[in-house]
Amino acid sequence: MIKIQREDFDVGGLHASLKTRGSGCVVTFVGTVRDTSDGRPVSRMSIEVYEGMARAQLEAIAGEAADKFGVDRVEVVHRYGDLEVGDNIVFIGVSAGHRDQGFEACRYMIDELKKRVPIWKREYTPDGVVWVEGDRREQGPG
Amino acid sequence: MIKIQREDFDVGGLHASLKTRGSGCVVTFVGTVRDTSDGRPVSRMSIEVYEGMARAQLEAIAGEAADKFGVDRVEVVHRYGDLEVGDNIVFIGVSAGHRDQGFEACRYMIDELKKRVPIWKREYTPDGVVWVEGDRREQGPG
């Protein structure tokens, strides 16, 4: 299931929903808000999403992971809105027969998400509010 | 923290305890009991552990992961005793600044666990009870 939501997610519940009787493992990646970014302190973050396209891209990525790695189930949740340090940002979880598949599929999904899903972070730093764009930071208007 | 226990573990609670303010991600691997093994149906499993040595090896592996990949926190739980299909067997979780570290450390730990931590599975199949040893299955006395 793909979800794009403001609310936090329940890691334990998502984990349970990934399991199948044929799965030998569940691999998950959760991205969280760090208190630094490129060496600068970050006090909080806000996340903007182009929702319709983000959902379409995430569904495509989940389908690619299933095709390439033969995973059993996939769960993706991405949050938007205002987040504090330590908050969850994204959940990517897969279940699979074996750990090679599980690790590769989970890694593939987060890597693709970071390349092509239209979501942007804005970090609140002592220097002001900064858009994060790809691997670079661009100074915003305030 | 390293735990070797009969009881199930709480994935959500372990996840929460891995987070730090400086971490950007949490990567976890959970091994579960599959309903097949090498193409044979499995109805349940029992797990034996040489506990003192298993703990020492897991502590060594956690230390190696911290040294090699610079992870923030590590949690490992391995269960023993009788397990049913779908039950959790092992939890390996790490928090880290970046996802490369997180994925590599988590993968390293489960790979090392499967090589050198003295724990053995016994699968209940229609052909009898089978010790799993490394990648091979050895027929047990019944």
Add this chain to the structure above:
Amino acid sequence: MKVKVRYYASFRDVTGKQEEWLDVPEGTTVQGIREHVRGLYESIARREQVLVAVNGAFPALDRVIEEGDDVAFFPPVSGG
């Protein structure tokens, strides 16, 4: 032909707009509408990477824009 375009993230800030209607010739390609937008906004023109999505996907640059297409401009993404 009138085409509605939307701006996301820093592009909304630098254009001062969430969306606008552009008047472009029939047969304009994705590449063409990107040049058009670069011509309107100097701060977008300066950017190395200007992503254009059409109807929720990343199209080929020679794809022709049709009336009613949903066109979006944004900088490199940073989710996850």
Add this chain to the structure above:
Amino acid sequence: MKVKVRYYASFRDVTGKQEEWLDVPEGTTVQGIREHVRGLYESIARREQVLVAVNGAFPALDRVIEEGDDVAFFPPVSGG
């Protein structure tokens, strides 16, 4: 010298023992005690991989066994 050895997993089944005392000469190495055990149990002798741990670690095969060492024999592990 008397050394206590323990057997785990299928090795406990094939020896029929959880542990036993072996009488080996002073200066016996890890390799030596493994040969000794292979000599006692044909089903262990047949195994390609016979792991020996001393005091919770995998020692070098030329390590000398000391009185009081905690020696364990087991097949390849299968946790996780």
